[in-house]
Amino acid sequence: MSAIINNIEIVKTESSKINEVDFDNLKFGSVFSDHMLVCDYKNGKWEAPKIMPYQPITLDPSAKIFHYGQSVFEGMKAYKDINDKVWLFRPLDNWKRLNISSKRLAIPELPEDYFMEGLKALLELDKDWIPTNDGSSLYIRPFVFASGEGFHASPADEYKFIICTAPSGSYFSGDVKVLIEQTYSRSANGGVGFAKAGGNYAGQFYPTQLAVKKGYQQVIWTDDNNHEYIEEAGAMNIFVRINDTLITGPTSDRILDGITRKSIIEIAESQNIPVEVRKLSVKEVVEAAENGTLKEMFGAGTAAVVSPISGFGYNGVDYDLPKFDDTYASYFKKRITDIQTNKSEDPFGWRFKVE
Structure with missing residues (x-):
């Protein structure tokens, strides 16, 4: 069945997979919804987006994504409240960041209406796939990659923009123990x-595997120069609480401008929680752990929202963080998820109703 809505061609699946899904036991990003949005860049412009049944894509072996790695993506979530209304969280920030990433990799930027109208149409079509269990959501993966062909080392002349969705449970569970990296770097100036x-x-996987073999779950990335400063936690931004002050590194060429990161900073400032955006040395964190002033460390990102860190390793020594109630990590996670799921007021204007 085919239809045209807001200049988007929609082809519905003939047979939904939704009845095959156990929504009470969802692994993160492993079950995929019925439909996906596809938009091609050809002849110097983006063509009209299409929505079609979720399916494999076919590429020539010479497609430049395989050889030169022109590929960027975003991570988002959709939520359904008790009144069956669908909500997004700061979606225009995702569209803006997708284009910032695209520009850096010489990928054509995507028009706002293609992103937003395509996403809304896709969510309306697959709204029954949005889980309502606590901690669950519909994870949304917009991505762009080079589909143009040729072995010449140059930007492609054709690209694909795709949005796929996946009903998912919580991203992390249990304690996360991290290793402060002293050899490998995530990125450079x-x-x-x-x-x-x-x-x-891709570049993070090998050092993380080495850390896992040592008994850690993730890596704390440090600067590429002297491995002196804390920068990110795995694939997430990182926050450190020393006494009652929350500290996170400034964004730069090396550090992602995380949407959850920005939200935590704004909430902290609104609640008069001391927050500092500055360089944070490994030495300062270790000294705080040794003298008892290090209260918390946690990662922040779309998938997990907030992921508490239970301890870290450095120079062959393991440091455990204290356990107590009323942590910053639990406070920020609840504040953000309550806004996302329409359980609380949204004084920041972050919540976006899909209609």
């Missing part, structure tokens, strides 16, 4: 660390 480029994540 003048590089693409600030972009959500696929290659950034």
